Amino acid sequence: MTAELVRGQNHPLPDTRLEIRVSAGHPVLAGATLCDEQGRVPGVEWIAHPGSPSLPGVDVPRQAAADHRLTVDLEAVPGAVHRVSVLLALPGARTGGTTRFGTVAAPFVAVAGHDGTEIASYTITGLDSESAVVALELYRRQGGWKVRAMGQGYEGGLTALLGDQGLERPSDLAASILETVAPEPAPVAAPQHVSEAERVRHTAPVTASDPAPTAPVTPPPTPATGPGTGTPTPAMGTTAPTPATGTSASGGPGGPVDYAHPRRRATPASAPAPEPREAPPTPVAGDASGWSMDERLYNQVWGMFEDLARTAAAYRSACDFAESRLDRELDETLSDYRARGGGANDAARTAARARHDELVERAREVLDRDLAQLAAESEVVEPALPAAFARWDNPVWHAYRVPDGDPMAVRLGDLHLPERTDLRIPMLVRLPLERGLWVDSGRGRSEAAGLLDEVELRRLALDSAVAHTARLLAAYPAGQFTVHVVDPAGAGAAALAPLVETGVLAAPPARGAAGVSAVLEQLTERVDLLQMALRAGASDALPPGLDTARQLLLVHDFPHGFDDRAVTRLRYLADEGPSVGVHLLMVADREDASAYGPLLDPLWRSLLRLTPVPDDHLADPWVGHAWSYEPPILPPGSGVLRQVLARVAAARHGKGL
Structure with missing residues (x-):
């Protein structure tokens, strides 16, 4: 390959x-x-x-x-x-x-x-x-x-x-x-x-004068559907171009060498004619490397992400090259005073634009081909995903059962690029979480957020955080994931109702400054104990009755109810908590905490920013794309969230699945 x-x-x-x-x-x-x-x-x-x-x-x-x-x-x-x-x-x-x-x-x-x-x-x-x-x-x-x-x-x-x-x-x-x-x-x-x-x-x-010296012009590889789908596969059926006329050199006893485009191989004269282009392989769900089906599907989704990133980068690179070459050729035409008469300049400009259009058209053909293959793969992969990887409208949730083993990853939304907005790649995040999550209830730079009033945007942010919490609870075995909620003013009672009423919380949401302080003190002490035990190699010396499950703190309406001491503890949990199984999920507008100035900058940087509405804010350092994020949305009127949480609570309390 x-x-x-x-x-x-x-x-x-x-x-x-x-x-x-x-x-x-x-x-x-x-x-x-x-x-x-x-x-x-x-x-x-x-x-x-x-x-x-x-x-x-x-x-x-x-x-x-x-x-x-x-x-x-x-x-x-x-x-x-x-x-x-x-x-x-x-x-x-x-x-x-x-x-x-x-x-x-x-x-x-x-x-x-x-x-x-x-x-x-x-x-x-x-x-x-x-x-x-x-x-x-x-x-x-x-x-x-x-x-x-x-x-x-x-x-x-x-x-x-x-x-x-x-x-x-x-x-x-x-x-x-x-x-x-x-x-x-x-x-x-x-x-x-x-x-x-x-x-x-x-x-x-x-x-x-060759119109295709850049990488994206030659068709990039189609998405792999065999083992190791993250590795590209070669394009098939490439025919050798006709050798350039007027240029040949002696290659020794073997005869002359054909001068061909550097991206293609000229076959010897005695070689058989190239085979016709084969049809792209039929996508198969789970056709990737891995020890389990979940691992194979995870690797396949990651391979789809890499393929989309690569083919979009190749298309953009081809367009950029075509634009830069057109500009250069037009500049050269304008600077040639000898060609100003007789219409030679007009002919040169027309030829330059024709070469530009041909490059862009060929790059678009390759892009469309690769996107079509990815769309076909998405159609077979999406229905086969397990509950932790699936959208909320996937029927797999109706047959949900609390898992027996530790999870591999969880879906936090979808990603897409502007080249084809209907092609969505699941945003899978490995578990346990290496950093906390932040659902931004501010307007940011999203066009969708600008169409909503402040109250509606905050409601959607908390709804999204509840959906993320439910997914994390559903991904872990019974009793292996504990959720604490801080809602100082009680403003999120309606959105938090599914968590409260189904009984999946460790305790009712903490209210007021005293409740906030008590929860933060409890979790801070837990982090200190676990860190000391791990450093001393004495994990068996932990206090009896200590909850060994992973902990999630859902914070709503920050910084309301937080004093300076509470803010310091929150920053400590964000920095030190993930290493010992204490995770943070913030629902906040950064502007609300602007009074703290740069003191909270490390906090925001330590969290993975998500949004309750579509936004193109997720940066990809691999190829430099800005991916558009789509939050997980429950089907209107669906009771699947409460159904899943009820089964989690029943398993937690030993009442069956």
Whole structure:
């Protein structure tokens, strides 16, 4: 399976003997640096470049070329090496050339195993005035190796790149490396050890007029439905393009080399015609790796999230590239005074816009194909989810039974992207919770919140918090999850009624300042006792009768009823509680607590912010998306919440299920 990476994404390496293939639209020199754990290069002897192409475990080409193959044996690199950075540089910089990566086709790099199977690929888009770039990074991780798509460009060229990696006198070193490159590099540099069949399969640069030098233009992989669905699968049925006319080179006894698009492979003349495009695989619920069905479904949902993130990132990257290239071509047209007469400018602008539209249209076709496959997978996965992962309108809740084992995860809502708002990915959060939850009753920046008055927004926030609480109670075995509620003014009595009337609470909701203080003191003492017992290794010395169940504190109407001492204890529970099984669920508007100033900033940052209405506030550092969050909504008039809570209470009190 091939993983198409976007900038910042990583992928595990199943093999330590690797071949790194580079295809660019212009001759480049390729090299590698061996870095320590801090990403620093201790000295020049840790750099593989054309003048010194071999290091322990790393071999790079001796010349600049449009295509390269680097060999890496990660088992052979020194033990002090924690990262291997693959770098590319334009050799024209040594003679004062003005070539930059933004003026040539986007470089493409791929990592393949020792048997030639491609593991991961990355098209380096978004470059402009840079003349050197760190393309990939191979790094150690938990006893294994991974590859990360970097795409870190440097306007200062190779000098800036080497200086950023901690080398002394980088300008002298860069000059000496560039001087080793032959002035007229061969168009294709084929390693001597490859077979003639491999020579024929080499790719070469595209011309500047090629409309598809960026990653998203070639169809990205369809969502995987086999084991390990988080790993992308390769697109099928890609046909080889016609070789460019007027460009050929001798590949030795094997004959001429076809110059094809760097993202595609030209098949030998004797090879059979490509098979027709196969239909996408039929999605199957639970078709992922895992020891149990719940684990397989969890991994499958996570894989769907990754697939949606990746395909949306590829589409956006293609559109950005098309826009930047259109702007550049229009600027070049306007600056060419020779073409101002005779309508040549108009023709050039029309051609540039046509190329832009073609790129965007092809990227959209790929996006629609991948989204359709994800939608089909969602249709079969959603009905198969267990209660803890399912929406409230799923029939599985009507057959709910209190579980016997500890839960794996719980659903806190849905996520979607603007490319297709009806495709919802379940937001599953692993249990036990690593951080508290905060249901924001303020307006924030949500358009939906702006249409509601303050009273309605606060009511929806508490309703949402009650639904989250019910899910957590339903996910744990009987007696393994205890809920405390703080409602100082009693303003949430109606929304809290299902929890109170079914008897799932440890005690009635605490009222007034005295009630708030008593609950916080009880939970703070519990955290202190458990922390001391764990640090001393004396968990059997806990006081008799101590409730060993996980605890959830639901706080409504904060900061009403809280004095400075209570606020300090609340912050302590948010910071220290999760490690010993005490969790926090806040229902609050941050503006209400603005009088505390920055004192409460650490509290808000420590909590996972949820909203009672749709909002695009959840940031994804993996690819930089802002995901839109949809809160869990009970069907109108449904009694499923009370039904589930009644069964939880019956099991808690030993009255059967």
